[in-house]
Amino acid sequence: MRPVVSKVSEQETDVDFYYVDVDQSSDLASQFDVRSIPTMVLIKNGKETNRSVGFIPEAKVKEFAHS
Numbered sequence: 001m002r003p004v005v006s007k008v009s010e011q012e013t014d015v016d017f018y019y020v021d022v023d024q025s026s027d028l029a030s031q032f033d034v035r036s037i038p039t040m041v042l043i044k045n046g047k048e049t050n051r052s053v054g055f056i057p058e059a060k061v062k063e064f065a066h067s
Helices: 002-011 026-031 058-065
Strands: 039-044 047-053
Touching (some): 002 058, 039 058
16 A cells, blocks of 8 residues: 555645554554554544545545545
């Protein structure tokens, strides 16, 4: 997912993307109930508004970022 998300993050400048290593940040993974990798969590105004688990292609990442 990293190459796909990296490409989208370069195109979508109005959205911030962050990577979290769940092995090094287990507290954060637990806070967001991450149980599978990859997981994307969309947060708007401090609240989770969407979640995607598993690989998704570039077009779907763009849709997800703006959902």
